[in-house]
Amino acid sequence: MPALSSSARATLSSTVAAGNRELHLHQTQMSLALPGEAAAKAAITVGLVFGGRSAEHAVSIRSAATLHAALRRAGYWVVPIGIERCGTWRYMPLGGTAFPAAVDTNACAVTLAPNGGGQLLACEASERRVDLPRIDVAFPALHGPFGEDGRLQGLFETCGVRYVGADVLAGAVTLDKEVAKRLLMQAGLPVVPYRLHRRGEPLPTWQAMSDSLGPRLFVKPASLGSSIGTAPADDADAFARALAGARAHGDKVLIERRVIGRELECGVMDSEDGPIASVVGEIRAGTLDAFYDYDAKYADDSDATVDVPARLDAETTRRIRAMAVDAFKALGCRDLARIDFFLGEQGELFVNEVNTMPGFTSISLYPRLFEATGIAIEDQVRRLADLALART
Numbered sequence: 376m377p378a379l380s381s382s383a384r385a386t387l388s389s390t391v392a393a394g395n396r397e398l399h400l401h402q403t404q405m406s407l408a409l410p411g412e413a414a415a416k417a418a419i420t421v422g423l424v425f426g427g428r429s430a431e432h433a434v435s436i437r438s439a440a441t442l443h444a445a446l447r448r449a450g451y452w453v454v455p456i457g458i459e460r461c462g463t464w465r466y467m468p469l470g471g472t473a474f475p476a477a478v479d480t481n482a483c484a485v486t487l488a489p490n491g492g493g494q495l496l497a498c499e500a501s502e503r504r505v506d507l508p509r510i511d512v513a514f515p516a517l518h519g520p521f522g523e524d525g526r527l528q529g530l531f532e533t534c535g536v537r538y539v540g541a542d543v544l545a546g547a548v549t550l551d552k553e554v555a556k557r558l559l560m561q562a563g564l565p566v567v568p569y570r571l572h573r574r575g576e577p578l579p580t581w582q583a584m585s586d587s588l589g590p591r592l593f594v595k596p597a598s599l600g601s602s603i604g605t606a607p608a609d610d611a612d613a614f615a616r617a618l619a620g621a622r623a624h625g626d627k628v629l630i631e632r633r634v635i636g637r638e639l640e641c642g643v644m645d646s647e648d649g650p651i652a653s654v655v656g657e658i659r660a661g662t663l664d665a666f667y668d669y670d671a672k673y674a675d676d677s678d679a680t681v682d683v684p685a686r687l688d689a690e691t692t693r694r695i696r697a698m699a700v701d702a703f704k705a706l707g708c709r710d711l712a713r714i715d716f717f718l719g720e721q722g723e724l725f726v727n728e729v730n731t732m733p734g735f736t737s738i739s740l741y742p743r744l745f746e747a748t749g750i751a752i753e754d755q756v757r758r759l760a761d762l763a764l765a766r767t
Contacts, residue, residue: 418450418451418452419451419452419511419512419760419764420451420452420453420454420493420508420509420510420511420512421446421451421452421453421454421510421511421512421513421514421760422454422456422493422495422510422512422513422514422536423439423442423443423446423453423454423455423456423514423516424456424458424513424514424515424516424517424522424527425438425439425455425456425457425458425478425516425517426439426457426458426459426460426478426517427458427460427517427518427519427521427522428458428460428461428462428520428521428522429517429518429519429520429521429522429523429599430519430599430603430604430624431517431518431519431599431603432460434518434734434736435516435517435518435522436457436475436476436477436478437734437736437737438516438518438734438735438736438739439455439474439516439735440474440736440737441735441736441737441739441742441752442514442516442735442756443455443474444474445735445742445752445753445755445756446514446756446760448753449753449754449756449757449760450757451756451760454466454468454495454508454510455467455468455469455474456485456495457475457478457479457482458478458517458522459478459480460478462521463480463484464484464485464486464498465478465479465480465482465483465484465485466482466483466484466485466495466507467479467482483497483499483502483507484497484498484499484502485497485498485507486498487530487531487534487536488534489533489534490533490534490535491509491534491535492509492535492536493509493510493511493512493513493534493535493536493537494507494509495507495508495509495510510536511537511764512536512537512538512539512760512763512764513531513536513537513538513539513763514538514539514756514759514760514763515527515528515531515538515539515540515732516732516735517732518732518734519550519598519599519603520550520598520599522732523541523546523549523550523730523731523732524546524547524550524551524598525541525542525543525544525545525546525547525550528540528541528542528543528546529543537763537764537766538763539710539711539759539760539762539763540709540710540711540731540732540759540763541707541708541709541710541712541731541732542707542709544707545706545707545708545709545731546731548706548707549706549708549712549729549730549731550598550731551597551598551627552595552597552598552629552728553569553571553597553627553629555706555728555729556569558705558706559702559705559706559726559729561705562701562702562705564698564701564702564705564726565723565724565725565726566725566726566727567631567632567634567717567725567727568588568631568632569588569629569630569631569632570584570587570588570629570630571597571627571628571629571630572618572622572627572628572629572630573626573627573628574622574626574627578618579618579630580611581608581610581611581614581615582611584614584630585614588630588631588632589632589633590609591607591609591632591633591635592607592608592609592614592617592630592631592632592633593605593606593607593608593617593629593630593631593632593633594606594607594608594614594617594618594620594621594628594629594630594631595621595628595629595631596621596624596625596627596628596629597625597627597628597629598624598625598627599624599625603624604620604621604623604624604625605621606620606621607633609633618630634717634719634725635719635720636717636718636719636720637657637685637717637718638657638658638660638715638716638717638727639655639656639657639658639685639687639695639715639716639717639718640655640656640657640658640713640714640715640716640740640741640744641653641654641655641656641695641696641699641713641714641716641744642699642711642712642713642714642733642740642741642744642745642748643699643700643703643708643711643712643713643714644710644711644745644750644755644758644759645709645710645711645758645762646758650700650703650704650708651700652696652697652699652700653696653741653744653745653747653748654683654684654685654692654744654747654748655684655685655687655692655695655696655744656681656682656683656684656685656740656743656744656747657681657682657683657685657686657687658679658680658681658740659679659680659681659682660679681740681743683740683743683744683747684747691718691722691724694724695716695724698714698716698724698726699714699716702714702726702729703729706729708729708731709762710759710762710763711731711732711733711741711759712729712730712731712733713729713730713733713740713741713744714726714728714729714730715727715728715729715730742755
């Protein structure tokens with residue numbers, strides 16, 4: 376891998392104290408005053424793509440707000456490109472206003488020029504006089520299908536646009552949690568025992584699944600994040616509701632053994648010397664039986680707290696960081712990923728999920744984990760952009 380520029384290396388340390396921190400989701404009003412014209416022309420132009428067609432549309436916008444501020448502080452000229460839920464792309468220059476809470480459906484509809492090296496084109500004849508920019512690199516702040524699963528990445532490659540994050544193959548196999556589990560197991564990494572249900576097959580029964588996996592289960596869509604469509608099931612009625620909820624979000628459903636223990640996360644980022652692991656963080660969902668669902672992750676009144684770094688012994692920390700890098704490599708990831716783990720009551724470790732575009736909201740763990748490792752968020756985005764720009 377080409378060496379990064381010296382500016383991409385972390386120079387600013389950020390310490391996050393151990394201990395519980397209450398999660399608060401709030402809309403940060405930030406100054407988006409534009410730099411002078413000369414400075415803007417000299418800066419590298421980053422196309423920040425957000426929104427999208429998946430159920431994680433709102434989370435993507437929150438991630439983009441944080442990334443926009445970090446990229447601007449890092450010296451980049453940022454071109455916001457919002458994708459509506461219907462799939463229409465909108466060029467959304469902000470002109471000094473706060474980052475939007477929604478994609479502007481009245482903004483200029485755009486697309487990428489075929490093999491145009493990042494040039495944006497207006498879709499409507501009436502808007503073709505709009506002076507549209509060319510982006511040097513795309514930063515897709517998109518989560519879930521149509522953004523994290525390789526489809527958008529294929530478009531970037533077809534149009535000759537360099538981009539941050541996993542390539543087509545890694546995005547596709549990682550977002551499909553069942554395929555990812557098989558690849559992780561093949562690499563010798565432990566995963567939570569599970570069964571797969573595909574649409575068109577007979578519906579699994581609570582009795583059969585509990586006999587196979589145990590009496591406490593999780594049911595989740597195979598290709599979605601932010602715990603959307605995921606629910607615990609400890610009896611037949613709860614299992615039926617959870618299965619129906621998961622089936623509403625895709626054709627494949629995972630039924631997993633529910634691990635009683637601790638939920639841990641570790642970030643991975645590429646460097647000139649290969650992937651590096653962050654400190655380990657721990658999520659505390661509130662009570663032993665609580666589930667770290669969408670509301671727990673993003674609601675203002677959530678009882679969930681986090682420890683960064685997690686309170687773990689040195690050997691367990693070492694194992695988690697090593698397994699995180701191994702999982703990153705096994706799935707062919709690049710640039711960045713967040714690896715989620717379960718630590719059981721008997722000390723057993725499981726890789727839960729691998730996220731190739733982790734959240735960057737104001738309360739997301741990935742940027743905080745690397746800040747605690749000694750890499751400020753401005754240096755995180757600078758390193759990621761440099762990695763993408765170094766690719767030909």
